[in-house]
Amino acid sequence: MSTAGKAKRRKRSQLSLIWFRFRKNKLAMLGLIIFLMMIFMAAYVSIFGDYEKAITMDMPNKLQTPSAAHLFGTDQFGRDILMRMMFGARISLSVGLLTMVLSLVVGSLIGAAAGYYGGKVDNLLMRIMDVFLAIPSTLLAISIVAALGQGMFNLLLATAVSQIPAFARVVRSAILTVKGQDYIEAARACGMRGGRIILRHILPNAMGPIIVQATLNIARTILGISSLSFVGLGISPPTPEWGSMLSEGKTMMRYYPHLILIPGAAIALAVMSLNLIGDGLRDALDPRLKN
Amino acid sequence: MSIPLIETRNLKKYFDTPRGMLHAVDGVNISIQAGNTLGVVGESGCGKSTLGRTILQLIKPTSGEVLYNGQNIAGYNERQMASIRRDMQIIFQDPFSSLNPRMTVRDIIAEPIRVCKLCHGNAEIYERVNKLMDTVGLASRFENAYPHELDGGRRQRIGIARALAVEPKFIVCDEPVSALDVSIQAQILNLLMDLQSDMGLTYMFITHDLSVVKHISNEIAVMYLGQCVERVNSDRLFENPLHPYTKALLAAIPIPKLMPRKRGAGIIKGEVSNPIDPKPGCRFASRCPNASERCLSEELRLVEAEPGHFVACALYE
Structure with a gap:
């Protein structure tokens, strides 16, 4: 059984090898630290923060500039912007990540099938994707939420569906470049079937563009939810959420820029940290870039 | 003779391209006895690799038969192939x-x-x-x-x-040494030959290098533009090549010699004609020094010019 033990050690060492390569990338580590801090903030904000401050109106204190009482000032309804930003991270980050995962998985499978099987399958799947692409993504999301009814899950579904075509296209083209390699043919020669070939050989080698697409996707989702909220189909008004903070503050940004600077910075920071993590992950997963 | 391990009958593979049908493999008949090596030679683009992949059903043939142990596997789907995949493997040219x-x-x-x-x-x-x-x-x-x-x-x-x-019985070696240094080439060739004698493997050895093919094969098939133009055991091919194309190939082997060789002797001129919708008649006719009216009009089939020596040429009919 010593060989099995060795195999287990090796598996772990491969993971630790990836971690080792990731850790050496300073920017990626910075991204990871920022992102973990944001997750931590979203998870534990209720311990030190006060949700009431984030949702109750306080008209006498509206539109205050940053002060000791309100570190980032207050918005047009007198709500504390710091609290709104911190509580908003919960919805924005979770919806952003979940939408990304959902559209990544579905889009990748569709794109992979289209790219790998080609011909009729490709045509059928990609024409369906074209139909989705032809409808503006906001309109598509609005109609999905309107049809299924309001709610967190439907919101997630709506934003994910509108992102799927983008993933499918990126994955399909990434797969077309890998498909012609001889090791795919070698796998077929020993009787491997399509699904396993895609998972074992094609997707790992087509990862680069997919990761980039995934990280960019989160920003688009967060902003997408805000436009849904704007027409009243997203998150209902008092609930704090970065995208709707942005669109609410938009009208007053000339006189009170902090209304949009704070949520804008939060979105930018989240996207940037995910981008850095994505870049680092892509490099760490590629054994050719070792040393 | 017993049943050959691998046999193809009038095997064809056409690719549908925007400019017409590309005849990659056009009616090839070969057979390989168990434990033997068939060398397949020909210049780039003559359909050698496509032939190998078509036999393995990695590419579905357009028509014709592929017999494995007498069983026609052409057009088998993946499920039917599953039990046969184990017996047939491939070694690729590009180790990268x-x-x-x-x-x-x-x-x-x-x-x-x-x-x-x-x-x-x-x-x-x-x-x-x-x-x-x-x-x-x-x-x-x-x-x-x-x-x-x-x-x-x-x-x-x-x-x-x-x-x-x-543990395959049959391996298609698709130019396994052409991407390697000469010293490494010899090592890999010797390895392949040792493995053959130890395990009783059967090879189809695809190459454009005649010196390699002589080293390893029992029988050689010469291909030109998707067709097999000559087939004979390897010693005989080097002693007595019959097809004008084979003669030209053999004449083109560089010989290390101090005195300069007469230039251009037996070197064929022109380029390989287009494999897309080829004209009827001998594919080699446009470059052949012995071409006649007949070569341009009718399809030529492999005929037995001497015992065990097959050639597709009007000169020997």
Whole structure:
């Protein structure tokens, strides 16, 4: 059984090898630290923060500039912007990540099938994707939420569906470049079937563009939810959420820029940290870039 | 003669291109007895590799038959092929693109074993991988290396070990040495020949290098533009080539000699004609010094010019 033990050690060492390569990338580590801090903030904000401050109106204190009482000032309804930003991270980050995962998985499978099987399958799947692409993504999301009814899950579904075509296209083209390699043919020669070939050989080698697409996707989702909220189909008004903070503050940004600077910075920071993590992950997963 | 292990009958593979039908393999008849090596030679683009892949059903043939042990496997779907996949393997030309850059040597060789469920449990699988690495002359310290860390010869040995992992009977060697240094070429060729005598393997050896093919094959098939133009045992081919194309190929082998050879002797002129919707008649006619009216009009078939020596040429009919 010593060989099995060795195999287990090796598996772990491969993971630790990836971690080792990731850790050496300073920017990626910075991204990871920022992102973990944001997750931590979203998870534990209720311990030190006060949700009431984030949702109750306080008209006498509206539109205050940053002060000791309100570190980032207050918005047009007198709500504390710091609290709104911190509580908003919960919805924005979770919806952003979940939408990304959902559209990544579905889009990748569709794109992979289209790219790998080609011909009729490709045509059928990609024409369906074209139909989705032809409808503006906001309109598509609005109609999905309107049809299924309001709610967190439907919101997630709506934003994910509108992102799927983008993933499918990126994955399909990434797969077309890998498909012609001889090791795919070698796998077929020993009787491997399509699904396993895609998972074992094609997707790992087509990862680069997919990761980039995934990280960019989160920003688009967060902003997408805000436009849904704007027409009243997203998150209902008092609930704090970065995208709707942005669109609410938009009208007053000339006189009170902090209304949009704070949520804008939060979105930018989240996207940037995910981008850095994505870049680092892509490099760490590629054994050719070792040393 | 017993049933050949591999036989093709009028095998055709056409590719539908925007400019017309590309006749990659156009009515090829070959047969390989178990334990023998058939060398397939011809210049680039004459359909050698397509022939190999069509026999393995990696590319579905347009028409014709592929007989494996007398059983026609042409047009089998993946489910029907499953039991036969184990018996037929392929070794690739390019040792870079034929190995997944994200897998370790051990995982690459273990994969066919896992797919075919030959062994169960990692311990058993890895023991077998180590044995295979030993067989092909790879030191076990490389088992956790990635392909890009190794040189071309070692990478090609990985490819061979992967092909051997399922204990095949027949291996298509698709130019396995043409991407390697000359010194490494000899090592790999000797390895392939040793493996053949130890395991009783049958090879189809695709190459454009005549000196290599003489070294390894019992029989040689010369291909030109998708067709087999001459087929004979390898010694006889070098003694008495019949087809004008074969003669030209043999004349083109460089000979290390101090005195300069008369230039251009027997070297064919012109270029390979277009394989898309080719004209009827002999494909080689436009470059052939002996071409006559007949060559341009009718299809020529392989005829037995002398015992066991087949040639498709109007001169010998």
